[in-house]
Amino acid sequence: MDEKLMDLRGKVCIVTGGASGIGLATSTLFAKNGAKVAIADVNLETANDAARQIGGDASAFACDVSLSGQVSAMVDGVVARWGRIDVLVNNAGFGFTGTVVSIAEEDWDRLMAVNLKGMFLCSKFVVPIMQRQGGGTIVNTTSYTAVSAIANRAAYVASKGGVSALTRAMALDHAKDNIRVNAVAPGTIDSPYFTKIFQQAADPEGLRKQYDARAAMQRMGQADEVAEAILFLASDRSRFATGSILTVDGGSSIGNHFVA
Structure with a gap:
């Protein structure tokens, strides 16, 4: 195996939301770099498809990260499968439009349960395992919006903060x-989530151009570009980094590129 593809050789890695978007790109890249990958996703069918697509030593686990029982069962399943956990990527999350006035309370609660509580729960069950085995690495997915808010996304911005x-x-x-x-802080990433939004828009191409214009680089990011940053933070190449937020946003957070 090429030395540059040995960053995670033999390590057991959980990727939540690992069956699509940034999660799938990360699961795929981790496997290419020698990891044993637990693809944890609320949709088991999609997770199984991802595991088959990735090949190697990848397995699917059903998990709604907002539910303590499901998180505990997923973590137990990973330990039963491989005996340890070296890396946790807390990636599962979602967003929707709305201000504090327009967002329904139940929608706010659901988003916070997945985006923030989910990271708490996964970490709560994984950290004791890492403590017993002498260490580990956790990478959380936050967002550039945690420091540079965008309009009409109050719940999402608050969760990522x-x-x-x-x-x-x-x-x-x-x-x-x-x-x-x-943590890694992505900008707007070209993904199935945004593809669906564009398809439903009255002017799909015009809306895509608006999203591209958010970044100084005048384009949306790609999932594999974020996965590369997650790999760096998960591997020993970042061994002196902790408490860091690595921004991968094409310059969205450095100037006035935002569209309401």
């Missing part, structure tokens, strides 16, 4: 356990 803060708190709490905790 919480993720960034939680990342730093966990890094401080668990440095003594040899557990590094970092």
Whole structure:
């Protein structure tokens, strides 16, 4: 195996939301770099398809990260399958439009349960395993919107601000356990989620151009570009980094490129 593809050789890695978008790109890249990959996703059928697509030592696990029982069962299943957990990628999440006035309370609660509580629960069950085995690495997916808010996304922006803060708190709490905790902050990523939005728009091409214009680089990012950043934070190449937020947003957060 090429030395540059040995970053995660033999390591057991969980990727939540691992069956699509950034999660699928990360699961695929991890497998190419020698990892044993647990694809944890709320949709087991899609996760099984992803595991077959990836090949190698990849397995699918059904998990709604907002539910403690399902998270516990998923983590137990991974340990039963491989005996340890070296890397946790807390990636599962979603978003929708709305202000604090227009968002329904139940929709706010559901988004927070997945985007923020889900990271708490997965970490809660994985950290003790990492402590017992002498260390590990956690990578959370936050967003550039945690520091550069966009209009009409109040719940999503708030959840990602919480993720960034939680990342730093966990890094401080668990440095003594040899557990590094970092986050990647993507910009707008070209994904099935946005493809569906564009298809439903009155002017799909015009809307895509608006999203492209959010970034200084004048394009949406690709899932594999974020996966590369997650791989860096998950691997020993970032061994002196903890509590860091690695922004991969094409320059969306450095200037006035936003569209309401």
